[in-house]
Amino acid sequence: MNGANATTTGESPEAQVSLHELTRRFGDFTAVDRVTLDVARGEIFGFLGPNGAGKSTTIRMLCGILPPSSGSGTVAGYDIATQSEQIKNQIGYMSQKFSLYEELTVEENIDFYSGIYRIPAGKKAERKEWVIEMAGLAEQRGTRAQALSGGWKQRLALGCAVLHEPPIVFLDEPTSGVDPISRRSFWELIYRLSGEGVTIFVTTHYMEEAECCDRLGFIFGGELIALGTPAELKAGFPGQIVEIGCERPFELLQRVESLPGVKSSALFGAGLHLAVENAEQTIAAIGRELPDLDLRMERITPSLEDLFVSFMQAQGRAASS
Amino acid sequence: MIERLKAMLVKEFIQVLRDPRMRFVMFVIPVVQTLIFGYAVNTDVREVATAVYDLDNSSQSREIADLFVKSGYFRLEARVYDDKKAQELIDRGEVKAVLRMNRGLSERLVGGRGAQLQMILDGTDSNTAGIALNYASRIVGGYNARLQEEWGARHGGVRTFPGGVELVSRAWFNENLESRNYYVPAVITNIVFIITMLLSSMAVVREKEIGTIEQVIVTPIGKGEFILGKSIPFILIGFINVTIISLVAVFWFEVPLRGSIPLLYLATALFLMSSLGIGLLISTISRTQQQAMMSAFFVLFPAILLSGFAFPIESMPQIVQWFTLVNPMRFFLVIIRAIFQKGVGVDILWPQMAALLLIGVTILSTAVLRFKKTLG
Ligand SMILES: Nc1ncnc2c1ncn2[C@@H]1O[C@H](COP(=O)(O)OP(=O)(O)OP(=O)(O)O)[C@@H](O)[C@H]1O
Numbered sequence: 271m272n273g274a275n276a277t278t279t280g281e282s283p284e285a286q287v288s289l290h291e292l293t294r295r296f297g298d299f300t301a302v303d304r305v306t307l308d309v310a311r312g313e314i315f316g317f318l319g320p321n322g323a324g325k326s327t328t329i330r331m332l333c334g335i336l337p338p339s340s341g342s343g344t345v346a347g348y349d350i351a352t353q354s355e356q357i358k359n360q361i362g363y364m365s366q367k368f369s370l371y372e373e374l375t376v377e378e379n380i381d382f383y384s385g386i387y388r389i390p391a392g393k394k395a396e397r398k399e400w401v402i403e404m405a406g407l408a409e410q411r412g413t414r415a416q417a418l419s420g421g422w423k424q425r426l427a428l429g430c431a432v433l434h435e436p437p438i439v440f441l442d443e444p445t446s447g448v449d450p451i452s453r454r455s456f457w458e459l460i461y462r463l464s465g466e467g468v469t470i471f472v473t474t475h476y477m478e479e480a481e482c483c484d485r486l487g488f489i490f491g492g493e494l495i496a497l498g499t500p501a502e503l504k505a506g507f508p509g510q511i512v513e514i515g516c517e518r519p520f521e522l523l524q525r526v527e528s529l530p531g532v533k534s535s536a537l538f539g540a541g542l543h544l545a546v547e548n549a550e551q552t553i554a555a556i557g558r559e560l561p562d563l564d565l566r567m568e569r570i571t572p573s574l575e576d577l578f579v580s581f582m583q584a585q586g587r588a589a590s591s
Numbered sequence: 592m593i594e595r596l597k598a599m600l601v602k603e604f605i606q607v608l609r610d611p612r613m614r615f616v617m618f619v620i621p622v623v624q625t626l627i628f629g630y631a632v633n634t635d636v637r638e639v640a641t642a643v644y645d646l647d648n649s650s651q652s653r654e655i656a657d658l659f660v661k662s663g664y665f666r667l668e669a670r671v672y673d674d675k676k677a678q679e680l681i682d683r684g685e686v687k688a689v690l691r692m693n694r695g696l697s698e699r700l701v702g703g704r705g706a707q708l709q710m711i712l713d714g715t716d717s718n719t720a721g722i723a724l725n726y727a728s729r730i731v732g733g734y735n736a737r738l739q740e741e742w743g744a745r746h747g748g749v750r751t752f753p754g755g756v757e758l759v760s761r762a763w764f765n766e767n768l769e770s771r772n773y774y775v776p777a778v779i780t781n782i783v784f785i786i787t788m789l790l791s792s793m794a795v796v797r798e799k800e801i802g803t804i805e806q807v808i809v810t811p812i813g814k815g816e817f818i819l820g821k822s823i824p825f826i827l828i829g830f831i832n833v834t835i836i837s838l839v840a841v842f843w844f845e846v847p848l849r850g851s852i853p854l855l856y857l858a859t860a861l862f863l864m865s866s867l868g869i870g871l872l873i874s875t876i877s878r879t880q881q882q883a884m885m886s887a888f889f890v891l892f893p894a895i896l897l898s899g900f901a902f903p904i905e906s907m908p909q910i911v912q913w914f915t916l917v918n919p920m921r922f923f924l925v926i927i928r929a930i931f932q933k934g935v936g937v938d939i940l941w942p943q944m945a946a947l948l949l950i951g952v953t954i955l956s957t958a959v960l961r962f963k964k965t966l967g
């Protein structure tokens with residue numbers, strides 16, 4: 271959170287995507303609440319947040335398909351409220367839900383978007399082959415999209431989103447439901463695009479993917495609560511992390527939560543992570559309180575996941591009090 | 592423009608043709624509908640079930656009853672001899688008419704004093720009753736004329752009426768007043784309207800419901816390109832429908848097609864602008880397919896009822912008549928009937944065609960304007 275203020279203010283001229291106090295309400299409900307951030311050219315910007323935080327809503331506003339309630343934003347220098355059609359020439363978008371035509375084959379879907387984006391006749395075949403090769407869909411060319419598995423659908427969707435070589439790409443949970451190997455190749459592709467100067471705005475729930483981003487924004491309940499590089503965010507973590515290895519972590523969770531100095535706690539792999547003020551004191555306290563258990567306790571450097579779990583618990587407590 | 596439209600069309604045609612339900616709607620429904628209408632919508636009145644209530648039982652009364660049956664318009668269903676039985680048959684719907692001849696009919700006729708016979712009709716179906724009554728008076732009129740002739744001959748060649756006015760009517764274009772010739776071509780308007788309007792009302796909203804629209808509206812595609820891409824396939828479906836129905840009408844029902852076939856297609860094209868425009872407008876403003884379906888039916892019934900298909904517009908209240916002026920069905924119906932039965936051309940039909948063009952352009956452009964490239 272310390273890193274956040276440094277980068278949020280002002281709309282730098284270099285910014286490809288720039289939001290200022292961007293807000294979207296649905297009736298009384300505020301889905302996106304005064305979000306301000308900039309994304310520079312060629313940057314991979316990761317947008318994180320729990321379900322319902324407002325990630326997709328933000329992306330839709332940036333793509334010009336959902337009008338903002340208040341605040342402003344620009345994409346490639348065009349205003350999202352008034353110049354959405356110009357924006358549409360500059361962006362590629364992959365929606366969270368698969369939105370290609372299920373009854374069309376892989377090739378027919380590609381042909382459709384290549385016509386809609388007016389890819390010049392001389393380049394059409396080349397771009398199509400590029401997409402098919404990149405997505406590894408050579409053997410499924412003639413398969414209807416409805417018959418593709420989840421991972422293949424995502425690749426096809428990404429392919430159609432970047433078919434026309436847009437300078438800015440919005441990817442809404444592009445790897446949900448994709449196996450780890452495919453996810454890795456997906457990210458290699460994202461790096462490749464970014465290396466070519468493409469700006470990438472991506473949402474994800476996977477922390478290892480978040481680590482791959484140049485910069486991250488964390489949104490919760492519609493509000494941007496943290497912004498910075500992964501290193502900045504981790505360095506700015508308020509407190510220390512204790513990792514506990516034990517047999518029945520779930521039972522232990524309830525017993526350690528109430529200990530003094532424990533700010534948040536969560537199941538983590540085969541054990542627990544506690545966010546505490548002082549790791550040594552907590553380790554000593556647990557050893558005193560629960561001498562019967564054979565616990566392996568250790569202070570570790572916080573991971574992004576620790577960071578976000580503690581953010582969410584802190585916000586949750588603030589909301590309920 | 593052309594390139595995007597081409598991409599839209601290829602995609603739309605693939606979707607339409609790969610959907611078995613759509614193939615059914617396109618090819619099977621028009622044939623079935625035409626057959627149903629052709630056989631069911633038959634307002635010719637023939638063989639009205641009739642009870643003869645003959646209290647006179649004379650050669651004259653039997654002759655009159657015979658004339659009724661031989662005319663082909665009445666069929667002898669029963670003979671009754673009291674009011675109660677006659678009433679009962681009408682109540683149960685077993686007969687639609689009762690021909691009653693009182694005792695003394697022959698006596699009065701022979702005496703030259705004039706007699707009455709009574710025709711009781713089931714008025715619940717006022718249309719049939721009216722037509723049957725009309726036939727009855729023609730039969731009786733014919734009988735009278737013959738009686739007078741005979742009477743005159745017997746009394747020294749003197750005719751009561753040396754001359755009179757006789758009405759010789761001829762129905763042009765449909766000499767035998769075959770209702771089929773009138774209704775079957777009109778079925779084209781109904782089927783084309785129902786199919787193209789219902790299908791196009793699903794066109795946009797289906798993409799909304801499935802979510803495919805989200806990926807399309809983030810592209811720079813123009814609204815007009817999108818709406819046009821959605822309509823052209825349905826124009827083709829409309830033409831296919833017209834062709835199928837016309838073939839069934841001409842070759843199965845032997846309805847004459849006297850006018851020009853290109854004109855038939857031109858008029859169809861003009862009409863489709865309206866029917867697709869209405870469907871697409873509904874589709875763009877609805878959120879769900881169910882909503883669109885309901886709106887489509889909401890439009891469908893008044894459009895058909897106020898088209899002149901079943902009820903003549905001239906006999907509607909004045910306000911309703913004005914209302915029919917925005918009903919594209921009304922104009923298309925006039926054109927179709929005229930092309931099939933009268934064989935007239937653009938020189939006569941241009942006002943209706945101009946009306947269709949005007950209504951069509953207005954609705955289609957409203958649909959394009961109302962189509963929003965945003966969600967929610
Ligand atoms: N069209 C809409 N009408 C009403 N509420 C909406 C609409 N779209 C989104 N919301 C609400 O706004 C909130 C944010 O939704 P959004 O889809 O942006 O979340 P998200 O961060 O993308 O979540 P997820 O990780 O589940 O995709 C949710 O509570 C959602 O119910």
Ligand SMILES: [Mg+2]
Pocket residue numbers: 325326327366442
């Ligand atoms: Mg989402």
